[in-house]
Amino acid sequence: MRLLENNIQSYDFYIEKENMHDEIAKGLAAPVKTISSKFLYDHRGSELFEMITELEEYYPTRTERSIFNDKIQEITLAVGDVQTLIEYGSGSSNKIKALLHHFTSLKEYVPIDISRDFLFQSSLELAMQFPHITIKAVCGDYTAPLTLPLEPSGKKVIFFPGSTIGNFEPVDVRNFLMKSAQLLDEGDGFLIGVDTKKDLHTLESAYDDKKGVTAAFNLNLLTRMNRELGANFNEEQFEHLAYYNVEKGRIEMHLESQCDQQVIIGEHEFSFREGETIHTENSYKYSIDEFQTMALECGFRPSKVWTDVEEKFSVHYLEK
Numbered sequence: 128m129r130l131l132e133n134n135i136q137s138y139d140f141y142i143e144k145e146n147m148h149d150e151i152a153k154g155l156a157a158p159v160k161t162i163s164s165k166f167l168y169d170h171r172g173s174e175l176f177e178m179i180t181e182l183e184e185y186y187p188t189r190t191e192r193s194i195f196n197d198k199i200q201e202i203t204l205a206v207g208d209v210q211t212l213i214e215y216g217s218g219s220s221n222k223i224k225a226l227l228h229h230f231t232s233l234k235e236y237v238p239i240d241i242s243r244d245f246l247f248q249s250s251l252e253l254a255m256q257f258p259h260i261t262i263k264a265v266c267g268d269y270t271a272p273l274t275l276p277l278e279p280s281g282k283k284v285i286f287f288p289g290s291t292i293g294n295f296e297p298v299d300v301r302n303f304l305m306k307s308a309q310l311l312d313e314g315d316g317f318l319i320g321v322d323t324k325k326d327l328h329t330l331e332s333a334y335d336d337k338k339g340v341t342a343a344f345n346l347n348l349l350t351r352m353n354r355e356l357g358a359n360f361n362e363e364q365f366e367h368l369a370y371y372n373v374e375k376g377r378i379e380m381h382l383e384s385q386c387d388q389q390v391i392i393g394e395h396e397f398s399f400r401e402g403e404t405i406h407t408e409n410s411y412k413y414s415i416d417e418f419q420t421m422a423l424e425c426g427f428r429p430s431k432v433w434t435d436v437e438e439k440f441s442v443h444y445l446e447k
């Protein structure tokens with residue numbers, strides 16, 4: 128643990144290089160080449176994601192923010208006398224900033240993210256803005272076992288906005304919800320943003336914008352592997368691909384090889400055929416009923432749900 132400011136502590140539980148090399152080599156050796164979306168978030172990836180959230184086509188951030196704004200009184204009431212707020216995938220911590228003013232009983236905020244510099248920088252800014260709250264910034268992979276530095280008493284609420292839960296396979300959503308329930312006591316809560324199913328055009332343009340920012344975000348993974356793993360991807364020979372898989376209810380992002388080619392990562396060599404892809408992200412969409420049913424099966428009582436008028440996005444409050 129390191130003390131950065133009077134009211135901020137940092138915990139570093141993540142070792143990129145080892146994890147990254149082995150996981151990526153395994154994913155590229157599989158019959159359908161796949162790399163976990165968590166590797167999209169190096170510092171540049173986090174910056175590009177922030178730019179995506181401002182795009183005209185990217186409705187999730189704008190819509191979720193409008194729900195937080197419009198329903199803030201009901202949300203504050205549901206969250207009650209929260210003392211510890213844990214945020215998974217906190218990124219820039221932008222969304223929590225708007226809520227912290229209202230959660231007046233809050234003593235500690237525990238943001239968890241894999242993007243180290245981005246997390247610590249955002250946490251420092253937050254610590255200066257909210258000097259009465261202790262910030263415990265945890266750099267780690269929330270899909271791996273993590274021992275969080277929590278105070279043993281008081282009401283705890285987990286915050287997981289941005290529909291990041293959509294990046295998990297449905298079976299992993301269940302495991303994650305059950306693991307989260309174990310962290311909480313009776314009466315604690317889980318405030319989570321979940322993207323809903325909607326028309327194909329709205330969905331697909333959100334992941335393939337006109338300015339090409341999402342394409343740059345996806346392709347940055349190749350640049351990252353070249354820099355951090357000594358790979359030799361030629362970024363110009365891959366293209367960003369995003370489409371909605373209706374049967375699975377998810378947006379899929381891929382990097383498509385534009386020709387037959389070989390790529391070297393350390394001592395491994397991988398062959399790509401023209402048109403073959405690396406599957407880099409899924410973003411599952413859930414109806415309100417679908418999500419509440421999963422939550423119920425995993426130890427939570429769906430207590431409240433808020434949406435915008437068009438039901439483009441949902442914010443659920445689940446109670447343990």
Ligand SMILES: C[S@@+](CC[C@H](N)C(=O)[O-])C[C@H]1O[C@@H](n2cnc3c(N)ncnc32)[C@H](O)[C@@H]1O
Binds near residue numbers: 164
């Ligand atoms: C879709 S972004 C959402 C960011 C922000 N919460 C929002 O709502 O705009 C996902 C965030 O989760 C982080 N992340 C992705 N996979 C992660 C993992 N396995 N462990 C920890 N953080 C992760 C990324 O670095 C990024 O900040």
